[in-house]
Amino acid sequence: MAATTAVAAWSLHGEYDAEKNAMLLMLAAACGHERVVELLLQHGAEINLKDSNGSTALMYAALFNCPAVVLRLLRAGADAAARSENGTTALQMAKEKGQAECVKVLAEAAAAEKQRKEQMEAAWVKAATANDLARPSQQARRSETPVSPTPSADNSVDAGTPLQGAAK
Numbered sequence: 001m002a003a004t005t006a007v008a009a010w011s012l013h014g015e016y017d018a019e020k021n022a023m024l025l026m027l028a029a030a031c032g033h034e035r036v037v038e039l040l041l042q043h044g045a046e047i048n049l050k051d052s053n054g055s056t057a058l059m060y061a062a063l064f065n066c067p068a069v070v071l072r073l074l075r076a077g078a079d080a081a082a083r084s085e086n087g088t089t090a091l092q093m094a095k096e097k098g099q100a101e102c103v104k105v106l107a108e109a110a111a112a113e114k115q116r117k118e119q120m121e122a123a124w125v126k127a128a129t130a131n132d133l134a135r136p137s138q139q140a141r142r143s144e145t146p147v148s149p150t151p152s153a154d155n156s157v158d159a160g161t162p163l164q165g166a167a168k
Contacts, residue, residue, distance in 0.1 A: 022049035
């Protein structure tokens with residue numbers, strides 16, 4: 001509890017510093033301090049900011065097996081697909097360290113994200129198909145375009161237009 005109070009007080013004291021708050025977010029995530037993570041997020045900590053190794057708060061939470069923090073960060077919009085400098089994701093880090101609980105949370109989130117993307121793609125295809133069916137094709141529109149009469153020098157309608165018979 002003292003750590004929560006100390007980190008929160010240090011973070012919120014003085015001017016707002018997004019980078020400092022993001023670094024504190026990484027520390028709180030690695031230590032599994034959900035309440036501090038929540039407080040930092042409420043005060044604008046940049047959730048996907050990377051440290052010098054390219055690691056994010058989500059990666060630290062996964063690496064140190066803090067599944068509740070992993071879930072909280074994901075719900076707050078943490079990028080599960082982000083890669084560190086060596087190209088690993090939070091899920092890969094958790095797998096490498098044998099953090100089964102975090103692997104489960106991250107895998108479920110990945111599956112849900114994949115399903116969401118597939119549903120959005122299907123909706124786009126359906127909308128595009130419906131839009132194409134509702135709109136005549138370019139070729140059909142060209143053939144349906146009415147020919148406008150072109151008056152000649154004597155203001156009579158040129159032969160071969162739809163109004164030829166009407167002008168006589």
